[in-house]
Amino acid sequence: xxxxxxxxxxxxxxxxxxLCEAVLEVCLANHEIVLSExxxxxxxxxLKSRLRLPAAQVDEIIVFFREKATMVNPAKVSADACxxxxxxxxxxxxxxxxxxxxxxxxxxxxxxxxxxxVAILSPREFHDRLx
Numbered sequence: 001x002x003x004x005x006x007x008x009x010x011x012x013x014x015x016x017x018x019l020c021e022a023v024l025e026v027c028l029a030n031h032e033i034v035l036s037e038x039x040x041x042x043x044x045x046x047l048k049s050r051l052r053l054p055a056a057q058v059d060e061i062i063v064f065f066r067e068k069a070t071m072v073n074p075a076k077v078s079a080d081a082c083x084x085x086x087x088x089x090x091x092x093x094x095x096x097x098x099x100x101x102x103x104x105x106x107x108x109x110x111x112x113x114x115x116x117x118v119a120i121l122s123p124r125e126f127h128d129r130l131x
Contacts, residue, residue: 001031002070004094006104007042009123014061015051023103023123026130028068034097035069038089072097081115084108094118101126 005013005027012020027033040062047058074092081091087109094102095116102118103126104110112120121129 001101002034002097002099003027003031003126004034004090004097004099004102004118005039006090006102006106006109007039007046008105009103010039010043010065011046011050012105012123014047019123019127020105023127026127027103033065033069034072034093034099035065036072036074036089036093038074039093040065070097082108082112091115094120 005024009020009023012018013024043065044058044062047053047061048055053061072093073096074089075096077088077092077095079085079088082088084106087106090102090104090106090109091112093099095118099118102109102115102120103123104120105122109120110122114120
């Protein structure tokens with residue numbers, strides 16, 4: 001299954017043990033993770049600002065995900081597709097990848113439920129579907 005993991009899921013998986021970590025582990029072992037440069041930029045920024053990780057550790061994390069994920073360039077998405085304009089690149093990533101699902105904790109994305117044939121799921125919904 002092709003899975004786009006939003007930045008908030010990746011960040012939570014790296015910051016704490018729990019559901020997002022379990023989702024990441026399952027995706028690494030059994031699914032194709034699809035990411036974009038936009039998601040990497042967000043991840044890099046948040047690893048530095050929120051988790052306050054040193055630059056060398058941030059670089060290691062980015063390299064790890066670049067090796068494990070399929071990279072795509074987000075499709076252009078209409079500005080009215082989502083309430084939060086900063087989420088358009090995430091939707092474009094899922095769309096161009098023809099992903100099976102986008103896993104996110106972002107309420108603006110979750111309220112869409114589907115976009116361009118891609119299911120938009122919370123980490124809990126994704127985890128429960130795998131059972």
